[in-house]
Amino acid sequence: MIQQTNPIFGRLDWSVTPYTDLLNKVTSSTIVGAGAATVLVVGAIGAVALLTWMRxxxxxxxxxxxxxxxxxxxxxxxxxxxxxxxxxxxxxxxxxxxxxxxxxxxxxxxxxxxxxxxxxxxxxxxxxxxxxxxxxxxxxxxxxxxxxxxxxxxxxxxxxxxxxxxxxxxxxxxxxxxxxxxxxxxxxxxxxxxxxxxxxxxxxxxxxxxxxxxxxxxxxxxxxxxxxxxxxxxxxxxxxxxxxxxxxxxxxxxxxxxxxxxxxxxxxxxxxxxxxxxxxxxxxxxxxxxxxxxxxxxxxxxxxxxxxxxxxxxxxxxxxxxxxxxxxxxxxxxxxxxxxxxxxxxxxxxxxxxxxxxxxxxxxxxxxxxxxxxxxxxxxxxxxxxxxxxxxxxxxxxxxxxxxxxxxxxxxxxxxxxxxxxxxxxxxxxxxxxxxxxxxxxxxxxxxxxxxxxxxxxxxxxxxxxxxxxxxxxxxxxxxxxxxxxxxxxxxxxxxxxxxxxxxxxxxxxxxxxxxxxxxxxxxxxxxxxxxxxxxxxxxxNRERLAVPGGDPWNGATLEWSSPAPVPEWNFPHIPVVTARDDWGATKRGGDPWRGPDEYVDIEMPANTYFGVTLAGAAFLLGFAMTWHIWWLSIVSLFTIVAALFWRGLQVVEPVIVPAEEVERADKQYRDRIASLTPVRRVEEETEHNRGVPDITEFAG
Amino acid sequence: MSNTDNSLYPGLNLTGVQSEANEKAETNVFGFWVFLMSDLIIFGILFATYAAYLNPVGLAGGPGPQELFDIKSVAIQTGLLLLGGVAYGGVSLGVKYDSAAKKVMLWLAISAILGAGFVFFEVSDFIDQAHKGGIPQASGWLSSYWTLVGLHGLHVSVGILWIIAMITQIKTRGLDDTVKIRLSMLGVFWHFLDLIWVGIFSLVFLVPLS
Amino acid sequence: MSALILTMWPGAATAETLATQSFLQPMGPVAEEQAAHLLRVVAITMIVILPVLVGVPLLLWRYRLNSDKAKYTPEWEYSNKLELALWGVPIIIVVVLASWLWYSTSKLDPYKPIGENPLQVQAIGLDWKWVFIYPEDGVATVNELAIPVGRPVELTLTTDTVMQSMLIAPLTGQIYAMPGMTTKLNFSATRTGTAEGENTQFNGTGFGRQKFTVIALDSDRYDAWVSDARSAPTLDDATYTILRRRSVLAETRTDLGLTKDATPIYFSAPDTALFDRVVQKYHQSRTAHTVDELGGTGLPPQGGGGPE
CATH class of the missing domain: 1.20.210.10 (Cytochrome c oxidase-like, subunit I domain)
Known part of the structure; x- marks a missing residue:
């Protein structure tokens, strides 16, 4: 079995798709194969169309x-x-x-x-x-x-x-x-x-x-x-x-x-x-x-x-x-x-x-x-x-x-x-x-x-x-x-x-x-x-009825339940100081768990970057090109990866600063919201009454 | 447990001082160490593989260590690589004490040249061995030899590229905190390669020749 | 107990008429002991498993949210006694299981001969069939292993293709066969009957059909079987090269000019060194090209259904 390697397309040619198999011989096996490929193609086209249509x-x-x-x-x-x-x-x-x-x-x-x-x-x-x-x-x-x-x-x-x-x-x-x-x-x-x-x-x-x-x-x-x-x-x-x-x-x-x-x-x-x-x-x-x-x-x-x-x-x-x-x-x-x-x-x-x-x-x-x-x-x-x-x-x-x-x-x-x-x-x-x-x-x-x-x-x-x-x-x-x-x-x-x-x-x-x-x-x-x-x-x-803006729908005990739902990008307005195992539970037992922090500070968050997408694309091409022996494409994609690493090293990347006022506004809004919501008892956890604010008198454990 | 500053981050603290740059250095360098541990496993498995193929079945009638290894050249490589490690000490001292960009770049260049010398001798050894029939396609043992030693050589080459990248970075952005942290990671990497080489020198070359 | 499980299977009645394929219908001491050990392990492990299967539904019912009677101790998080039991009981069980494991693994070592003077049989795994060579009797077969009841058998395995795994469930467990290496299976049959042997390590499109027949015969009938086989054509290098093609039994038969069906093939085999040559050829220098003997290492030029 000697395979020809084309300098441009490697070992790729038109005979590699399941449709070719289907054309050669119609059996339940080739139909399944072509069907799977069709699902992939239609799915990809559908996704692109949806993204474009919805902007x-x-x-x-x-x-x-x-x-x-x-x-x-x-x-x-x-x-x-x-x-x-x-x-x-x-x-x-x-x-x-x-x-x-x-x-x-x-x-x-x-x-x-x-x-x-x-x-x-x-x-x-x-x-x-x-x-x-x-x-x-x-x-x-x-x-x-x-x-x-x-x-x-x-x-x-x-x-x-x-x-x-x-x-x-x-x-x-x-x-x-x-x-x-x-x-x-x-x-x-x-x-x-x-x-x-x-x-x-x-x-x-x-x-x-x-x-x-x-x-x-x-x-x-x-x-x-x-x-x-x-x-x-x-x-x-x-x-x-x-x-x-x-x-x-x-x-x-x-x-x-x-x-x-x-x-x-x-x-x-x-x-x-x-x-x-x-x-x-x-x-x-x-x-x-x-x-x-x-x-x-x-x-x-x-x-x-x-x-x-x-x-x-x-x-x-x-x-x-x-x-x-x-x-x-x-x-x-x-x-x-x-x-x-x-x-x-x-x-x-x-x-x-x-x-x-x-x-x-x-x-x-x-x-x-x-x-x-x-x-x-x-x-x-x-x-x-x-x-x-x-x-x-x-x-x-x-x-x-x-x-x-x-x-x-x-x-x-x-x-x-x-x-x-x-x-x-x-x-x-x-x-x-x-x-x-x-x-x-x-x-x-x-x-x-x-x-x-x-x-x-x-x-x-x-x-x-x-x-x-x-x-x-x-x-x-x-x-x-x-x-x-x-x-x-x-x-x-x-x-x-x-x-x-x-x-x-x-x-x-x-x-x-x-x-x-x-x-x-x-x-x-x-x-x-x-x-x-x-x-x-x-x-x-039904997201309106199922919404839990209070952020603690299950009356939980760990830190992640102390924030709103959906959780803001910065997770916590102020990094919490932990005093116990199951710290949020301990806070609930202390009463008034939703008290805001005394002061708000600027928060540094990592800036968006195309680095990951670039490397992913290059790595995919590298794998594909190597699989099909398309040597020029392998070299190009490998070079892209190395160049991206070099380029990233030369950048002075500044974090994004979320100003204290913005954090404060979002956090205050959340605290006000909590105060307006009715706490829910555990028996009603699955009903519409569950707005993510549990009845903390029920909390134990 | 007391709430002193030290117990706030009870990880593997490298320094007692909690400043922002220090903290970043600690995180990054620790992360890099973790990465190297993973790399170490790769080398460990390759060492084990090499040992597993070092027998008549693995040699498969092909050329063996006696025919292929030139211990003199290996000794020269060892010298160059270890000197390169020493030269990197100049980089570390320069970063730590006087932050003189020129001096740091000079020591970086010396390390890179010594590393390049190592790679030169190693590659000429490989060429020599290939002429004697010691190509990786000849036997399982030779496959494992080329992979293990070649991977180390590849690491050294990447190290040299990294040094060039760092010199470029010092030139374009100066010796800022980020560059300093990267230089200390590069240092860990560079010395790690010496360590691996000591293993290669003794297990790959000395053991079969003894 | 194992018989009980079998009767619960639908179609167990027809299983009598077919070649047996399960170690729960043992034909010899090894499989019998393996089946017994299985039941033993299940019984011992049940000590820790039953409480979960019974306890979880009880917990759910007893401590459901609306239960008025059930006790509620939200702060309870530790008990010395319970801790001791939680760690202690599994440790004791594992100690017991480990001792049994030690015992049965030593006893059922496939390399250990079952008795004196075992019948030596060599097996070469090919794509997608097995060649059995009887060096003592000078015969060979494709896809049939005949053994005399009562006499221990020592099977030595290798393969002349990719890794395979031979399983004759009613007689003994499986072992891998690897090129250039030999492995062993020791077993014996205590009753006459037919068993199905198979390769269990996937090796290509013909994998599902790489089955062979194991027949345990009385010694008289075994001798007759041997003399029948002796009168068959000779297994020489040219024939072996044809066997090495990637083909299932029926295709091999066509290649040899026999009728195309699934009947095993018999040979007389005076070349007692064939097995060793197959093992040895993988040990020589690449440059010597000895590997290409006997049909080459790669895909043979002809033959049935190679990979797509």
Whole structure:
């Protein structure tokens, strides 16, 4: 397979779109492929048309894309994640639909909705998207939005770097998206194990798309980790000692540390695979001294901490909401801190359990198996701590609590299958089976997804000034829980019956009943996605009735609830002086919590800049050009990045000064508004009476 | 806990004084340290990889350390790089005590020239090795060697570019607070490369030759 | 217990007639012990899981906002006794589980022979089929592994393509097969029957069809099987080159001039060094081009459905 490289277009030509495939041969597989590309094209055209029609281009750039405000960056991360999630869930559904029709027989050995190669691309993009472009941006976005507010800071330590991180993530996501329309994606799964993904066995552009998307977004994530860590170490409000930080900040710190130490491993393994593919190196090739076991080791040195990077912020959210919605202090604060930190440390010592079956010796397998079980201890402690928080509380079953309950009931099953898989002797049987697939979905969906959606519900009013519909929110949560159960419980059974993961076809008719249930689960997941979209839409339409200008709709205890909703760019008119853990709660108990500061001062905010957008655009082009071997464009975009760095260094960047009078005007207005609003009791929390001013006599905990 | 000034920001304080520029320096330099720790992990994994390929299977019948390494040239590189580190001391002292832009630029230039000398010898070694068949495509071990040593060389080259950028910045905007903070970050980076080189010198070159 | 789970599965009755594919229908001591260990782990872990499954709904009901009777202690945030239990119980359980893990991992080490004088079988993973070589008997097959009941088997694996993973669930767990390296699986069958073996590591479009039949035979019938195979054509380098093409069994059969169906292929195999040559060729210098022996490392020039 010798590919011609055109000096101008590289390996691009007209035959790379799914439409060409469709013209060559009309099958259900090419129709699905062309349909997906059409959705992308129509979606892009629609978005451009809408922006033009509504004259939103200017505000988009002025207020969002060039903003260095961590809150806006956080919101953009979450929007990106939700868009990618829509694609990921649809892909999941297509895979379920395929396997429900993929029973091979003697007469028709390959059947099903899509072709085997198409199926392989689907599971590869689905995994890559869900991990790197849904879960990661969701949690990074949420941390960006919440962390400075909870710490009593105005912004991240490095606001412009933050913008660059978002840009890199978006560039990576863009590469994955464009692969729908231009060319194919890799077929090696989200881990892209060589030698299968080496140049000999996967000569096309697919693996390169993955590599560049991962490398570019990986740089973004590393910088994000650094930013979070420095923010937590250096930007806490006076008096905000470590042991006064809300649990969400603690889990953010864990995430930051893990990002700093885990992401480099992914960068290294991807770079090596890249050198193998582009320059003929022999890191992971079959011959000439290459060794694919090194890839597995390096990849999972990143990959396992990554799992906890994903789940710890959700644990932070659960800590916040279990306390708030039970009207009670968080049980076992110190325990939870110790548990979180233990998880993040131990998570670096278990990576080998991803390949017990690679022939490592018995003592090695035993050591890593036991280390894996040890992680179960702090995780179990956390779950019981949250239950103890709810014990003797007054629980309001809001949407976040529905997600929390779903998490409790489902996550422990995921924990059970995790403990099962930690046993090398059993792992030998169920490794690489759908049992494993069911396991990690069972920890990631109830853990990460439920946690993040609960967090979005919880903090949404702080970002936009109105609550999300509780009715629709709860329905979405129930649909996700039901969808999860129907989709993944059958996969446990199928795994025990011996079905390998990533099977484009199978021959055992006994699998079929379970396949149908799982496909029905896929339908429920689509319904949940629709319901989630509707939740946002219907809440926006009812934003007047759901508005909570008081800013404290849930009678919360942490600092972010002391500001108006939506929160002003500067977060606090005056940096608060923290005197207790749950400082806002302590202030409420002291009476008159909404007293304004004695004096107002000028506030420095980071200036808007096109730096992030420029780097993101250049990085996207670099990745695209390298994937298609368009060398001139690669050089131009690389040069653009270097030039942008130089240019930025030469600038003397002055911060924007918000004058004291403006702060005072806005703040006074807010204080007056508070005084005019009627405080709401908890029983009426979900009604129109909730204007964001709680009855503070009810506050306890 | 007392509410003294020091306990207000109980992070990894570098100074006891809380002035605005100081605080900014602390944040930025600390952030840069964190970044370097992440870089250190990259080098750590590459060192481990190099060790993993340093065996007959990894060598795959290709040329080995005895045929390829020229310890004399490596010693010269070591000398140049470490001298470059010493020269950067001049930059730090200049920034800290007399803020003389000219002097700082001179020491920066000396550091850059010594660094460039290092890169020159390293590149000529690479060319030499390639002529002897020691190209990275020859074996897993050579792939890991070129990647590890090459990445360090790339870092030194980026360091030289950064020095040139800093000289330009001193010329255009003067030795202001921001430039000073950047110079101290560059210093950390420059010395970090010495540290990595010590690892490379001993593990990459000395261990297989001994 | 495992039988109980099986009967709850729809179609369990038909499973009798098909090749078994699950370790919950074990055919030998290894899979039997693995299934037993699974149930053991589930039972022990239930100690911490059941309280959550039962407790959470109770908490929600008992401490709902409108409850008049329930106690409300908003300031309560710590209890020594509870703390001790929260950390203590999981630690004890993990200690127990870890001991069992230690025991079962040592006992079920796939490298440890099950008994004296195991039958040696070599397996080469190809895209998308398995070649089994019986060096003692001088025979080889594609996609069929026949073993005598009662005699231990030691399977040595490698691959002549990308990494694969071989699983024969009713007999033993899986292990990766990697080029230039060998791994081992030791197991034995205690009853006659047919099992399905498979590759579980995705390796391209034919992955879903890379299954093979494992038949456990009485020793008489095993001997008959061997002598039948001996009369088959010889597995020489030219034949092996055809096997190496990226193709599933039916396509390989066509390439060899056989009828196009999914019946395993038999060979007599006097070349006992073939397996070692396949392993060794990945160890030689790149310049020697020995890697290109036996059909090259890359995509073979012909053959069925390569990647798109």
């Amino acid at each position: 939103w281009w200017k505000p988009l750039f002025r207020d969002w894309l060039t903003s260095a405000d961590a809150k806006k960056i956080g919101i953009m991360y979450i929007v990106l994640a939700l868009v990618m999630m829509a694609r990921g869930i649809i892909e999941g559904f297509v895979m379920r639909a395929h396997q429900a029709t993929a029973l091979g027989t003697l007469a028709a050995p390959e059947s099903g909705l899509v072709a085997p190669d198409h199926f392989a691309q689907l599971f590869s993009t689905h995994g890559t998207i869900m991990i790197f472009f849904v879960a990661m941006p969701l949690l990074i976005g949420l941390i960006n939005f919440v962390l400075p507010q909870q710490l009593g800071a105005r912004d991240m330590a490095f606001p412009v770097l933050n913008q660059v991180s978002l840009g890199m993530t978006a560039a990576g996501a863009g590469l994955i998206m464009i692969s729908l329309l231009v060319g194919q994606f890799g077929t090696g799964g989200w881990t892209m194990y060589p030698p299968y993904t080496g140049i000999e066995y996967s000569p096309g552009e697919g693996v390169d798309y993955w590599l560049w998307a991962i490398m570019i977004s990986g740089i973004g994530s590393t910088l994000t980790g650094m930013n979070f860590a420095v923010t937590i170490f250096k930007k806490r409000a006076p008096g905000m000692h470590f042991m006064r930080m809300p649990l969400f900040c603690w889990t953010s710190l864990c995430v930051a540390i893990m990002l700093i130490y885990a992401m480099p491993a992914l960068t290294v393994s991807s770079t090596m695979l890249l050198l193998d593919r582009y320059a003929g190196f022999h890191f992971f090739t079959n011959a000439a001294g290459g060794n694919m076991m090194n890839y597995a080791n390096i990849f999972w040195m990143f990959g396992h901490p990554e799992v906890y990077i994903l789940v710890l912020p959700a644990f932070g959210v659960f800590s916040e909401i279990s306390s708030t919605f039970s009207g009670k202090k968080l049980y076992g604060y110190t325990s939870l801190v110790i548990a979180s930190m233990s998880i993040s440390v131990i998570s670096f010592t278990v990576w080998l359990h991803h390949f017990f079956t690679m022939g490592s010796s018995v003592p090695v397998n035993i050591a890593f198996g036991i280390a894996t079980m040890v992680i179960g201890i702090p995780t179990g402690v956390k779950i019981y701590d949250w239950m103890a928080t709810m014990w003797r509380g007054r629980i309001r079953v809001t949407t976040p609590i529905v997600y929390l309950v779903g998490f409790f009931m489902l996550f422990v099953i995921g924990g059970l299958s995790g403990i099962i898989l930690a046993n090398p002797s059993i792992d030998y049987q169920v490794h690489n089976s759908t049992f494993l697939v069911a396991h990690f979905h069972n920890v990631i969906i109830p853990g990460v997804l439920f946690g993040m959606l609960a967090g979005i519900h919880y903090w949404f009013p702080k970002a936009f000034g109105f609550r999300l519909s509780e009715t629709w929110g709860r329905l979405t949560a129930y649909l996700f829980i039901g969808g999860f159960l129907c989709t993944f419980m059958p996969l446990y059974v199928l795994g025990l019956m011996g079905m390998p993961r990533r099977s484009p076809t199978f021959q055992n008719p006994d699998f079929m009943p379970w396949m149908y249930i799982a496909a029905f689960g896929g339908v429920l997941m689509l319904a949940a996605l629709t319901s989630l979209t509707w939740t946002f839409w219907t809440s926006w339409r």
